[in-house]
Amino acid sequence: MAQFIDRRLNGKNKSAVNRQRFLRRHKEQIKESVADAVNRRSITNTDSGEDVSIPHRDIKEPSFHQGKGGKRERVHPGNDQFIKGDKIERPKGGGQGKGAGEGDASKDGEGEDEFVFQISKDEYLDLLFEDLELPNLEKNQVNKVTEWKSHRAGFQTAGIPSNIAIVRSLQQSLARRTAMTAGKKRLLAELEQELELIQNTEPAQLLEEKRVKQEIEELRNKLKSVPFIDTFDLRFKNYERRPIPSSQAVMFCLMDVSGSMDQATKDIAKRFYVLLYLFLNRTYENVDVVFIRHHTQAKEVDEHEFFYSQETGGTIVSSALKLMNEIVADRYPSGEWNIYAAQASDGDNWADDSPRCKELLVNKLLPTCQYYSYIEITRRSHQTLWHEYEKLEQQFSNFAMKNIRTVDDIFPVFRELFQKESA
Numbered sequence: 244m245a246q247f248i249d250r251r252l253n254g255k256n257k258s259a260v261n262r263q264r265f266l267r268r269h270k271e272q273i274k275e276s277v278a279d280a281v282n283r284r285s286i287t288n289t290d291s292g293e294d295v296s297i298p299h300r301d302i303k304e305p306s307f308h309q310g311k312g313g314k315r316e317r318v319h320p321g322n323d324q325f326i327k328g329d330k331i332e333r334p335k336g337g338g339q340g341k342g343a344g345e346g347d348a349s350k351d352g353e354g355e356d357e358f359v360f361q362i363s364k365d366e367y368l369d370l371l372f373e374d375l376e377l378p379n380l381e382k383n384q385v386n387k388v389t390e391w392k393s394h395r396a397g398f399q400t401a402g403i404p405s406n407i408a409i410v411r412s413l414q415q416s417l418a419r420r421t422a423m424t425a426g427k428k429r430l431l432a433e434l435e436q437e438l439e440l441i442q443n444t445e446p447a448q449l450l451e452e453k454r455v456k457q458e459i460e461e462l463r464n465k466l467k468s469v470p471f472i473d474t475f476d477l478r479f480k481n482y483e484r485r486p487i488p489s490s491q492a493v494m495f496c497l498m499d500v501s502g503s504m505d506q507a508t509k510d511i512a513k514r515f516y517v518l519l520y521l522f523l524n525r526t527y528e529n530v531d532v533v534f535i536r537h538h539t540q541a542k543e544v545d546e547h548e549f550f551y552s553q554e555t556g557g558t559i560v561s562s563a564l565k566l567m568n569e570i571v572a573d574r575y576p577s578g579e580w581n582i583y584a585a586q587a588s589d590g591d592n593w594a595d596d597s598p599r600c601k602e603l604l605v606n607k608l609l610p611t612c613q614y615y616s617y618i619e620i621t622r623r624s625h626q627t628l629w630h631e632y633e634k635l636e637q638q639f640s641n642f643a644m645k646n647i648r649t650v651d652d653i654f655p656v657f658r659e660l661f662q663k664e665s666a
Contacts, residue, residue, distance in 0.1 A: 266366065273362070274370050296359045393482045402479025415476040423469050431462045492581040493531040494519070495567050496549065499588040501538035501558040508620045512587040513550045515618060515653050519585060520546075522661065533570060537563035543570065558591045560628060564603040577611035584608070587618045590626045597627040601635060609639050616660050617644040 266273060276295040325331065362370075398411055438455045441448050496516050500509065520532060534549035535541055541562040544552070567584065575582060592600070609615060617632055619625065625646075635642045645656045 266362075270370075294359055295362055392485055394485050396481045396483040398478040399481040400478065402481070406480045406482075408478045408480050411478040412472065412476050415478055416472040419473065419476055420469055420471070424466055427462050427466055431459060431466070434459050434462065491529055491531075491579060492583065493533060493575050495533045495535060495570075495582070495584040496520075497535045497537065497563045497567065497584065497586040498549065499538070499558055499560065499563075499591070500536045500552075501591065503558060503591040504589050508589050511620050511647060511650055511653060512618070514650065515587060515647070515657065516550070516585070518653065518657055522657075531575075533567075535563050535566055535570075537566075541566040558588075558593065559596050560586075560588065560592045561596050561599045561603060564600055564608060568603065568607045571608075571611060582612045584612055584615045585618065586616070587620060588628065589621045590619045590623070590628055592626065592628040594627050597631045600628065601631040604635055604642070605638075609635070609642060612641060615642050617642075618647055618656065619644070620647045622648050 273295050398408055434455055438452065438459065441452045441455060496519070498509075498512050498516070504512075532546075534544050534546060536544055536549055536552070537558075537560065539557050539559045539562065543566065563586070571577070571582060604615070619629055629644070632642075632644050636644055643660055645660060647653060647656050
Protein backbone atom coordinates (compact mmCIF):
# COMPACT_ATOMS: atom_id res chain seq x y z
CA MET A 244 0.00 0.00 0.00
CA ALA A 245 1.49 3.35 -1.08
CA GLN A 246 0.83 6.53 0.89
CA PHE A 247 1.31 9.96 -0.67
CA ILE A 248 1.74 12.97 1.60
CA ASP A 249 1.20 16.38 0.02
CA ARG A 250 3.49 18.86 1.75
CA ARG A 251 3.00 21.78 -0.61
CA LEU A 252 3.03 25.16 1.13
CA ASN A 253 0.59 27.97 0.63
CA GLY A 254 1.46 31.65 0.47
CA LYS A 255 1.99 31.98 4.22
CA ASN A 256 4.34 29.00 4.48
CA LYS A 257 1.66 26.84 6.01
CA SER A 258 0.55 23.46 4.79
CA ALA A 259 -2.26 23.84 2.26
CA VAL A 260 -3.40 20.28 3.02
CA ASN A 261 -3.72 21.01 6.73
CA ARG A 262 -5.65 24.21 5.94
CA GLN A 263 -8.17 22.36 3.78
CA ARG A 264 -8.55 19.71 6.49
CA PHE A 265 -9.22 22.46 9.03
CA LEU A 266 -11.83 24.08 6.75
CA ARG A 267 -13.62 20.75 6.28
CA ARG A 268 -13.61 20.01 10.01
CA HIS A 269 -15.19 23.34 10.97
CA LYS A 270 -17.20 23.82 7.79
CA GLU A 271 -20.57 24.44 9.41
CA GLN A 272 -19.25 27.13 11.76
CA ILE A 273 -17.32 28.80 8.94
CA LYS A 274 -20.42 28.82 6.70
CA GLU A 275 -22.40 30.48 9.50
CA SER A 276 -19.72 33.15 9.81
CA VAL A 277 -19.73 33.69 6.03
CA ALA A 278 -23.53 34.00 6.02
CA ASP A 279 -23.32 36.60 8.80
CA ALA A 280 -20.62 38.44 6.86
CA VAL A 281 -22.97 38.83 3.89
CA ASN A 282 -25.22 41.01 6.01
CA ARG A 283 -22.31 42.99 7.48
CA ARG A 284 -20.33 43.75 4.34
CA SER A 285 -21.25 45.11 0.96
CA ILE A 286 -21.93 42.47 -1.65
CA THR A 287 -19.78 44.41 -4.11
CA ASN A 288 -16.81 44.11 -1.79
CA THR A 289 -15.33 40.82 -3.01
CA ASP A 290 -11.72 41.88 -3.49
CA SER A 291 -10.71 40.41 -0.16
CA GLY A 292 -11.53 37.42 1.98
CA GLU A 293 -13.20 37.40 5.37
CA ASP A 294 -12.13 37.11 9.01
CA VAL A 295 -13.81 34.07 10.54
CA SER A 296 -14.12 33.56 14.31
CA ILE A 297 -14.45 30.16 15.93
CA PRO A 298 -14.86 29.74 19.71
CA HIS A 299 -11.67 28.38 21.22
CA ARG A 300 -13.54 25.57 22.95
CA ASP A 301 -14.63 24.17 19.57
CA ILE A 302 -11.07 23.73 18.31
CA LYS A 303 -9.56 22.47 21.56
CA GLU A 304 -8.34 18.90 21.25
CA PRO A 305 -8.25 16.47 24.18
CA SER A 306 -4.87 15.97 25.82
CA PHE A 307 -3.79 13.13 28.09
CA HIS A 308 -1.35 13.48 30.98
CA GLN A 309 -0.52 11.63 34.13
CA GLY A 310 -2.06 13.13 37.23
CA LYS A 311 -0.34 13.28 40.59
CA GLY A 312 -3.14 11.35 42.24
CA GLY A 313 -3.82 11.04 45.93
CA LYS A 314 -5.28 13.59 48.30
CA ARG A 315 -3.55 16.94 48.52
CA GLU A 316 -3.94 20.06 50.61
CA ARG A 317 -2.64 23.55 49.80
CA VAL A 318 -2.11 26.55 52.03
CA HIS A 319 -2.50 29.97 50.36
CA PRO A 320 -0.97 32.80 52.44
CA GLY A 321 -2.89 36.00 53.02
CA ASN A 322 -6.34 34.38 53.37
CA ASP A 323 -8.30 36.08 56.13
CA GLN A 324 -11.83 35.65 54.69
CA PHE A 325 -12.41 31.98 53.95
CA ILE A 326 -12.04 28.71 55.74
CA LYS A 327 -12.10 25.15 54.44
CA GLY A 328 -15.46 24.25 52.92
CA ASP A 329 -16.52 27.78 51.94
CA LYS A 330 -17.89 28.28 48.38
CA ILE A 331 -16.60 31.29 46.42
CA GLU A 332 -19.06 33.11 44.18
CA ARG A 333 -18.21 33.66 40.54
CA PRO A 334 -17.08 37.28 39.92
CA LYS A 335 -19.61 39.48 38.15
CA GLY A 336 -18.75 41.42 34.99
CA GLY A 337 -20.16 44.63 33.60
CA GLY A 338 -17.42 47.06 34.61
CA GLN A 339 -19.03 47.77 38.04
CA GLY A 340 -15.92 47.27 40.06
CA LYS A 341 -16.49 43.53 40.48
CA GLY A 342 -14.72 42.42 37.35
CA ALA A 343 -12.26 43.80 34.84
CA GLY A 344 -14.18 42.76 31.75
CA GLU A 345 -17.32 44.20 30.22
CA GLY A 346 -18.95 40.92 29.22
CA ASP A 347 -20.73 38.24 31.19
CA ALA A 348 -18.71 35.62 32.98
CA SER A 349 -18.67 32.07 31.71
CA LYS A 350 -20.40 29.25 33.52
CA ASP A 351 -17.19 27.97 35.09
CA GLY A 352 -15.68 31.39 35.82
CA GLU A 353 -13.12 31.08 33.06
CA GLY A 354 -12.95 32.66 29.61
CA GLU A 355 -10.90 32.25 26.45
CA ASP A 356 -10.46 34.34 23.33
CA GLU A 357 -12.02 33.21 20.08
CA PHE A 358 -9.81 31.78 17.33
CA VAL A 359 -9.80 34.20 14.36
CA PHE A 360 -8.32 33.36 10.96
CA GLN A 361 -8.54 34.77 7.42
CA ILE A 362 -10.10 32.93 4.48
CA SER A 363 -9.18 33.97 0.97
CA LYS A 364 -11.48 35.49 -1.65
CA ASP A 365 -11.82 32.17 -3.50
CA GLU A 366 -12.58 30.28 -0.28
CA TYR A 367 -15.13 32.94 0.68
CA LEU A 368 -16.96 32.65 -2.67
CA ASP A 369 -16.78 28.84 -2.60
CA LEU A 370 -18.56 28.77 0.76
CA LEU A 371 -20.96 31.53 -0.27
CA PHE A 372 -22.17 29.74 -3.42
CA GLU A 373 -21.57 26.13 -2.41
CA ASP A 374 -25.20 24.98 -2.32
CA LEU A 375 -26.43 27.14 -5.19
CA GLU A 376 -26.96 26.49 -8.88
CA LEU A 377 -28.98 27.91 -11.74
CA PRO A 378 -32.12 25.80 -11.98
CA ASN A 379 -33.29 24.15 -15.20
CA LEU A 380 -29.94 24.45 -16.95
CA GLU A 381 -30.17 22.55 -20.20
CA LYS A 382 -27.69 22.15 -22.99
CA ASN A 383 -29.90 23.18 -25.88
CA GLN A 384 -27.29 23.10 -28.61
CA VAL A 385 -23.57 22.99 -29.01
CA ASN A 386 -22.13 26.42 -29.61
CA LYS A 387 -21.90 27.27 -33.30
CA VAL A 388 -18.49 28.87 -32.73
CA THR A 389 -16.42 25.76 -32.08
CA GLU A 390 -14.21 26.01 -29.03
CA TRP A 391 -10.84 24.27 -28.93
CA LYS A 392 -8.68 23.07 -26.08
CA SER A 393 -5.03 22.02 -26.30
CA HIS A 394 -4.10 18.52 -25.12
CA ARG A 395 -0.76 16.78 -24.84
CA ALA A 396 -0.23 14.32 -27.68
CA GLY A 397 3.18 12.71 -27.23
CA PHE A 398 6.42 14.07 -28.66
CA GLN A 399 7.73 15.21 -32.02
CA THR A 400 11.17 15.78 -33.56
CA ALA A 401 10.58 19.42 -34.50
CA GLY A 402 9.20 22.38 -32.60
CA ILE A 403 9.96 25.67 -30.88
CA PRO A 404 12.62 25.91 -28.13
CA SER A 405 10.07 26.58 -25.39
CA ASN A 406 8.48 23.16 -26.01
CA ILE A 407 11.71 21.13 -25.68
CA ALA A 408 11.17 18.02 -23.55
CA ILE A 409 14.48 17.95 -21.66
CA VAL A 410 14.13 14.54 -20.05
CA ARG A 411 13.01 12.84 -23.24
CA SER A 412 15.84 14.54 -25.21
CA LEU A 413 18.42 13.30 -22.69
CA GLN A 414 16.98 9.80 -22.91
CA GLN A 415 17.33 9.89 -26.69
CA SER A 416 20.91 11.18 -26.32
CA LEU A 417 21.80 8.35 -23.94
CA ALA A 418 20.29 5.75 -26.27
CA ARG A 419 22.19 7.14 -29.28
CA ARG A 420 25.51 7.32 -27.45
CA THR A 421 25.04 3.79 -26.12
CA ALA A 422 24.31 2.46 -29.59
CA MET A 423 27.26 4.29 -31.17
CA THR A 424 29.88 3.47 -28.53
CA ALA A 425 28.95 0.04 -27.18
CA GLY A 426 30.92 -1.89 -29.85
CA LYS A 427 33.90 0.45 -29.68
CA LYS A 428 34.07 0.20 -25.87
CA ARG A 429 33.97 -3.59 -26.08
CA LEU A 430 36.79 -3.61 -28.67
CA LEU A 431 38.78 -1.10 -26.57
CA ALA A 432 38.55 -3.39 -23.55
CA GLU A 433 39.84 -6.33 -25.65
CA LEU A 434 42.77 -4.30 -27.03
CA GLU A 435 43.73 -3.12 -23.52
CA GLN A 436 43.80 -6.74 -22.34
CA GLU A 437 45.90 -7.69 -25.40
CA LEU A 438 48.34 -4.81 -24.71
CA GLU A 439 48.73 -5.90 -21.11
CA LEU A 440 49.45 -9.48 -22.24
CA ILE A 441 52.05 -8.32 -24.79
CA GLN A 442 53.82 -6.13 -22.25
CA ASN A 443 54.06 -9.05 -19.81
CA THR A 444 55.58 -11.48 -22.32
CA GLU A 445 59.30 -12.05 -22.83
CA PRO A 446 60.92 -11.03 -25.11
CA ALA A 447 58.91 -7.87 -25.68
CA GLN A 448 57.11 -7.67 -29.03
CA LEU A 449 57.73 -4.00 -29.82
CA LEU A 450 56.07 -3.89 -33.24
CA GLU A 451 52.96 -5.64 -32.01
CA GLU A 452 52.80 -3.40 -28.95
CA LYS A 453 53.06 -0.29 -31.13
CA ARG A 454 50.21 -1.49 -33.36
CA VAL A 455 47.89 -2.20 -30.43
CA LYS A 456 48.63 1.19 -28.83
CA GLN A 457 47.85 2.92 -32.12
CA GLU A 458 44.49 1.10 -32.41
CA ILE A 459 43.66 1.97 -28.80
CA GLU A 460 44.41 5.66 -29.43
CA GLU A 461 42.22 5.67 -32.56
CA LEU A 462 39.32 4.07 -30.67
CA ARG A 463 39.56 6.58 -27.84
CA ASN A 464 39.52 9.48 -30.32
CA LYS A 465 36.42 8.01 -31.97
CA LEU A 466 34.69 7.72 -28.57
CA LYS A 467 35.54 11.35 -27.75
CA SER A 468 34.14 12.48 -31.09
CA VAL A 469 30.65 11.18 -30.22
CA PRO A 470 28.70 14.33 -29.17
CA PHE A 471 26.88 14.36 -25.84
CA ILE A 472 23.70 15.61 -27.51
CA ASP A 473 22.83 16.08 -31.15
CA THR A 474 19.96 17.72 -33.01
CA PHE A 475 18.81 14.19 -33.79
CA ASP A 476 18.19 13.65 -30.06
CA LEU A 477 15.94 16.65 -29.52
CA ARG A 478 12.31 15.90 -28.72
CA PHE A 479 9.56 18.50 -28.42
CA LYS A 480 6.24 18.33 -26.59
CA ASN A 481 3.42 17.89 -29.06
CA TYR A 482 0.04 19.52 -28.55
CA GLU A 483 -3.11 19.00 -30.53
CA ARG A 484 -6.30 21.04 -30.47
CA ARG A 485 -9.49 19.13 -29.81
CA PRO A 486 -12.99 20.57 -30.18
CA ILE A 487 -14.99 20.73 -26.95
CA PRO A 488 -18.75 21.11 -26.65
CA SER A 489 -19.94 24.38 -25.13
CA SER A 490 -23.44 25.22 -23.91
CA GLN A 491 -24.47 28.85 -24.04
CA ALA A 492 -26.41 30.76 -21.42
CA VAL A 493 -27.62 34.36 -21.24
CA MET A 494 -28.88 36.15 -18.15
CA PHE A 495 -31.24 39.14 -18.51
CA CYS A 496 -31.22 41.60 -15.62
CA LEU A 497 -34.29 43.89 -15.64
CA MET A 498 -34.67 46.71 -13.10
CA ASP A 499 -37.20 49.48 -12.53
CA VAL A 500 -35.44 52.86 -12.15
CA SER A 501 -38.49 55.11 -12.14
CA GLY A 502 -39.16 57.92 -9.69
CA SER A 503 -40.98 55.56 -7.30
CA MET A 504 -37.75 53.63 -6.74
CA ASP A 505 -35.94 55.53 -3.98
CA GLN A 506 -32.21 55.22 -3.44
CA ALA A 507 -32.51 52.58 -0.70
CA THR A 508 -34.66 50.37 -2.93
CA LYS A 509 -32.23 50.79 -5.83
CA ASP A 510 -29.33 49.90 -3.55
CA ILE A 511 -31.00 46.64 -2.54
CA ALA A 512 -31.64 45.82 -6.19
CA LYS A 513 -28.03 46.63 -7.06
CA ARG A 514 -26.73 44.33 -4.35
CA PHE A 515 -28.98 41.51 -5.50
CA TYR A 516 -27.77 41.81 -9.08
CA VAL A 517 -24.11 42.09 -8.11
CA LEU A 518 -24.51 38.88 -6.11
CA LEU A 519 -26.23 37.28 -9.08
CA TYR A 520 -23.52 38.52 -11.45
CA LEU A 521 -20.76 37.05 -9.28
CA PHE A 522 -22.63 33.77 -9.04
CA LEU A 523 -23.08 33.50 -12.81
CA ASN A 524 -19.46 34.26 -13.60
CA ARG A 525 -18.29 31.77 -11.00
CA THR A 526 -20.64 29.01 -12.11
CA TYR A 527 -20.37 29.20 -15.91
CA GLU A 528 -17.53 29.95 -18.28
CA ASN A 529 -19.63 31.09 -21.25
CA VAL A 530 -22.43 33.38 -20.06
CA ASP A 531 -23.71 36.59 -21.61
CA VAL A 532 -25.33 39.15 -19.29
CA VAL A 533 -27.80 41.71 -20.67
CA PHE A 534 -28.76 44.70 -18.50
CA ILE A 535 -32.11 46.41 -19.16
CA ARG A 536 -33.27 49.48 -17.20
CA HIS A 537 -36.77 50.85 -17.56
CA HIS A 538 -39.16 53.55 -16.41
CA THR A 539 -41.73 54.52 -19.04
CA GLN A 540 -39.22 53.38 -21.66
CA ALA A 541 -36.73 50.55 -21.59
CA LYS A 542 -33.09 50.70 -22.59
CA GLU A 543 -30.26 48.21 -22.83
CA VAL A 544 -27.22 49.57 -20.96
CA ASP A 545 -23.81 48.49 -19.76
CA GLU A 546 -23.10 47.36 -16.22
CA HIS A 547 -21.98 50.75 -14.91
CA GLU A 548 -25.00 52.62 -16.23
CA PHE A 549 -27.29 49.85 -15.02
CA PHE A 550 -26.19 50.36 -11.43
CA TYR A 551 -25.40 54.05 -11.22
CA SER A 552 -27.32 56.24 -13.70
CA GLN A 553 -30.30 58.26 -12.39
CA GLU A 554 -33.79 58.25 -13.94
CA THR A 555 -37.13 59.86 -13.12
CA GLY A 556 -40.69 59.41 -14.34
CA GLY A 557 -43.42 56.82 -14.18
CA THR A 558 -43.33 53.07 -14.66
CA ILE A 559 -44.31 50.89 -17.61
CA VAL A 560 -42.90 47.43 -16.93
CA SER A 561 -44.04 45.98 -20.25
CA SER A 562 -41.50 48.18 -22.06
CA ALA A 563 -38.65 46.13 -20.52
CA LEU A 564 -40.35 42.83 -21.37
CA LYS A 565 -40.86 43.92 -24.97
CA LEU A 566 -37.21 44.94 -25.29
CA MET A 567 -36.09 41.63 -23.82
CA ASN A 568 -38.24 39.75 -26.31
CA GLU A 569 -36.75 41.76 -29.19
CA ILE A 570 -33.19 41.06 -28.00
CA VAL A 571 -33.92 37.33 -27.65
CA ALA A 572 -35.36 37.19 -31.17
CA ASP A 573 -32.44 39.16 -32.59
CA ARG A 574 -29.42 37.70 -30.77
CA TYR A 575 -30.37 34.74 -28.58
CA PRO A 576 -32.57 32.17 -30.35
CA SER A 577 -33.98 29.77 -27.78
CA GLY A 578 -32.83 26.73 -29.74
CA GLU A 579 -29.20 27.72 -29.22
CA TRP A 580 -29.20 29.56 -25.88
CA ASN A 581 -30.26 28.82 -22.31
CA ILE A 582 -32.17 31.97 -21.32
CA TYR A 583 -32.51 33.20 -17.73
CA ALA A 584 -34.06 36.43 -16.48
CA ALA A 585 -34.33 38.25 -13.16
CA GLN A 586 -36.57 41.29 -12.70
CA ALA A 587 -36.39 43.73 -9.76
CA SER A 588 -39.08 46.32 -9.00
CA ASP A 589 -40.90 48.06 -6.16
CA GLY A 590 -44.21 46.81 -7.59
CA ASP A 591 -45.27 50.16 -8.99
CA ASN A 592 -46.84 49.98 -12.45
CA TRP A 593 -49.69 51.46 -14.42
CA ALA A 594 -52.82 49.46 -13.64
CA ASP A 595 -53.64 48.70 -17.26
CA ASP A 596 -50.03 47.67 -17.99
CA SER A 597 -49.84 44.75 -15.51
CA PRO A 598 -52.18 42.47 -17.57
CA ARG A 599 -50.04 43.31 -20.61
CA CYS A 600 -46.94 42.15 -18.69
CA LYS A 601 -48.61 38.88 -17.85
CA GLU A 602 -49.58 38.37 -21.48
CA LEU A 603 -46.01 39.01 -22.69
CA LEU A 604 -44.62 36.54 -20.19
CA VAL A 605 -47.15 33.84 -21.00
CA ASN A 606 -46.97 34.10 -24.79
CA LYS A 607 -43.43 35.29 -25.47
CA LEU A 608 -40.88 34.94 -22.68
CA LEU A 609 -41.70 32.03 -20.37
CA PRO A 610 -41.91 29.47 -23.22
CA THR A 611 -38.33 30.37 -24.18
CA CYS A 612 -36.84 30.88 -20.69
CA GLN A 613 -35.33 28.19 -18.54
CA TYR A 614 -35.98 30.32 -15.47
CA TYR A 615 -37.54 33.72 -14.74
CA SER A 616 -37.45 35.26 -11.25
CA TYR A 617 -39.25 38.38 -10.05
CA ILE A 618 -38.02 40.28 -6.97
CA GLU A 619 -40.32 42.88 -5.46
CA ILE A 620 -38.54 45.26 -3.07
CA THR A 621 -41.17 46.89 -0.89
CA ARG A 622 -42.60 46.98 2.62
CA ARG A 623 -45.98 48.17 1.39
CA SER A 624 -48.92 46.04 0.36
CA HIS A 625 -48.55 44.39 -3.03
CA GLN A 626 -50.07 46.04 -6.08
CA THR A 627 -51.50 44.83 -9.38
CA LEU A 628 -48.18 43.63 -10.83
CA TRP A 629 -47.62 41.22 -7.93
CA HIS A 630 -51.17 39.88 -8.13
CA GLU A 631 -50.87 39.30 -11.89
CA TYR A 632 -47.54 37.52 -11.42
CA GLU A 633 -49.01 35.31 -8.68
CA LYS A 634 -51.18 33.65 -11.33
CA LEU A 635 -48.05 32.85 -13.36
CA GLU A 636 -46.30 31.23 -10.39
CA GLN A 637 -49.07 28.66 -10.12
CA GLN A 638 -49.12 28.02 -13.87
CA PHE A 639 -45.42 27.87 -14.78
CA SER A 640 -42.76 25.85 -12.97
CA ASN A 641 -39.97 28.00 -14.45
CA PHE A 642 -41.30 31.19 -12.84
CA ALA A 643 -40.58 32.25 -9.24
CA MET A 644 -41.28 35.43 -7.26
CA LYS A 645 -40.06 36.68 -3.88
CA ASN A 646 -40.47 39.76 -1.73
CA ILE A 647 -37.46 41.59 -0.25
CA ARG A 648 -38.12 44.07 2.55
CA THR A 649 -34.64 44.91 3.89
CA VAL A 650 -31.01 44.38 3.00
CA ASP A 651 -30.91 41.37 5.34
CA ASP A 652 -33.37 39.54 3.09
CA ILE A 653 -31.15 39.65 -0.01
CA PHE A 654 -29.05 36.56 0.56
CA PRO A 655 -31.80 34.34 2.06
CA VAL A 656 -34.06 35.16 -0.92
CA PHE A 657 -31.18 34.56 -3.32
CA ARG A 658 -30.57 31.13 -1.78
CA GLU A 659 -34.26 30.23 -2.07
CA LEU A 660 -34.33 31.17 -5.74
CA PHE A 661 -31.15 29.36 -6.74
CA GLN A 662 -30.85 26.48 -4.31
CA LYS A 663 -29.87 23.13 -5.75
CA GLU A 664 -32.70 20.85 -6.62
CA SER A 665 -32.85 17.69 -4.56
CA ALA A 666 -32.40 14.38 -6.36
